[in-house]
Structure formats: structure tokens, C-alpha cells
Amino acid sequence: MVKSFSRIAVASAALAATLGGVTTPAFAAESQILTTDITVNIPNRGKMVFHDDGDMFEVCDTNADGHGMTGYLKNSDTGRILLLLTDGGDAGCDKDGWNVDNWPSSYQMQLQWDGGGPAAYSALFNE
Structure with a gap:
């Protein structure tokens, strides 16, 4: 027994x-999914920032070179583009809000200089 x-x-x-x-x-x-403010940069061109407090996204063109910046928010699970922001030709940054969900959804920002070249990508994140 x-x-x-x-x-x-x-x-x-x-x-x-x-x-x-x-x-x-x-x-x-x-x-491994980040849950805080996140910034993705293209050096000497611009940046895209996610402000967790208020779920605000901002794209900034930091170089007056005749080309703007385009930022995308993608759902990394589906690949769907949820938000598109552009900035260029004016002072300051362009902003827009998008309610970022909690796990299991995850998101990724993609920043592209409109003059060409490779895109920059953020780490995966959610709330």
C-alpha cells in the first residue's frame, strides 16, 4: 500500500x-511584451512615440529635408494596420489616439521616412 x-x-x-x-x-x-511608453526612431529623420497614459500616438518629422514621416500602428496578431499618422512640412508633431487593448492582442509601431530607406519597428507592446 x-x-x-x-x-x-x-x-x-x-x-x-x-x-x-x-x-x-x-x-x-x-x-516579453512591453507595457510602457515606447519610442521608435529613424536617426536624423524622425520618431514615433506611444504614450501609454491616454493611448496617444505621435509622429514627428525632425529634419526639414522635404520628406515627411509616416507611422503605422499594426496589430501584430493579424497584421492589420489600425492607425496611420503622417508628419512633415509643418512645425511640431501630429498626434492621434487609439485604444490599445490588453493581452492577448499585441501591437507594433512601424516608422517610415517618406524619402525611402528601411523602416524602423518598435518592440511588441500592449496594455
Whole structure:
């Protein structure tokens, strides 16, 4: 009878370890999603900023070179563009709000200089 309880305890411990291994990667992936203010830059061109307090996005053209900046907010799960902001040809930055949801949705900002070249991407984030 004692041996049966020992086998049950060992089997239970093995099951708990297996289940723990299954849930740990999902938790690790979730913990890599940022939940604070985020900035993505193209040096000497411009930036895109997410202000977590109020879910406000802003795109700034920081170089008067005749080309503006375009910022996109994408749902990284679906690839859908949720917000499009442009700035250029005027002083200051252009802003717009978008309600960023909580997990499991995640988002990514993409910033493009309208004169060409590679885009800059933020880390994944949500609220």
C-alpha cells in the first residue's frame, strides 16, 4: 500500500513538472511584451512615440529635408494596420489616439521616412 502511494506521488510530481513546462513558455512570451511608453526612431529623420497614459500616438518629422514621416500602428496578431499618422512640412508633431487593448492582442509601431530607406519597428507592446 505504501509503494502505491509513493508511485502516485512520483507520477503526480512528474505530471506537475510536465504541465509547468507547458505553461512556462506561454508566460515567458507574454512577459516579453512591453507595457510602457515606447519610442521608435529613424536617426536624423524622425520618431514615433506611444504614450501609454491616454493611448496617444505621435509622429514627428525632425529634419526639414522635404520628406515627411509616416507611422503605422499594426496589430501584430493579424497584421492589420489600425492607425496611420503622417508628419512633415509643418512645425511640431501630429498626434492621434487609439485604444490599445490588453493581452492577448499585441501591437507594433512601424516608422517610415517618406524619402525611402528601411523602416524602423518598435518592440511588441500592449496594455
